Amino acid sequence: MQHSRHFLLMFLSLLFLLIPPAVAISAPQKPTVSADTTTFDENTGRYHLTGHVTVIFDNRITQMDDAQVSATELEIWGQGNVQMHVGDDIYFTADAVCLEGFTPAAVLFGRVALQHPGLIIRAESASCNWNEHTVTFYGHVVCIEKGKETVAETLTYDMEENRIK
DSSP states (O other): OHHHHHHHHHHHHHHHHHSOOHHHHSOOOOOEEEOSEEEEETTTTEEEEEEEEEEEETTEEEEEEEEEEETTTTEEEEEEEEEEEETTTEEEEEEEEEEETTTTEEEEEEEEEEEETTEEEEEEEEEEETTTTEEEEEEEEEEEETTEEEEEEEEEEETTTTEEO
C-alpha cells in the first residue's frame, strides 16, 4: 500500500509538470473589429463593413474605409485609405489589405509604403509575417534608409532588429 501511494504521488507530480499551463492551451486571440456600418450577406456568408473600419490585433491597429469579413475563416479584406500601425513607430499605407486571422500574416497590396524613423520602403505589395517579425516587399521596391537609396524586385525588412535582411 505504501509503495502504490508513493508511485501515485510521483505520477501526479510528473503529470503536473508535463501538462501545459492553461494560458498555453487557451484559444487563440481574435481581433477586435469595429465600423460605422455592418451588414451581413447571407449569400456569401460575409460581413460588409463601411466607414472607419478598425481592426485591433496584438500591437497592430489597421484602419480602412471598407472591408469584407469571413467569420468562418477569420479573413478580413479591406480597401480604401489602408493604414496599419505596428507598435509605436512602424507605419504602413496601402490601397488594400488582407488580414489573416488564423495565421500570423497580413498582405498589403497597391502602392505599399512602410515608414519608420530613418527608413521609407515603397513597393507594389508586401507580406508581413508577425511570428518572424519580417515584412517582404515585392515589385519595384525602393528603399531609402538614412539617405541611401536601394532599388530591388524583392526586399525583406526585419521589424524587430530594424534592418534590411
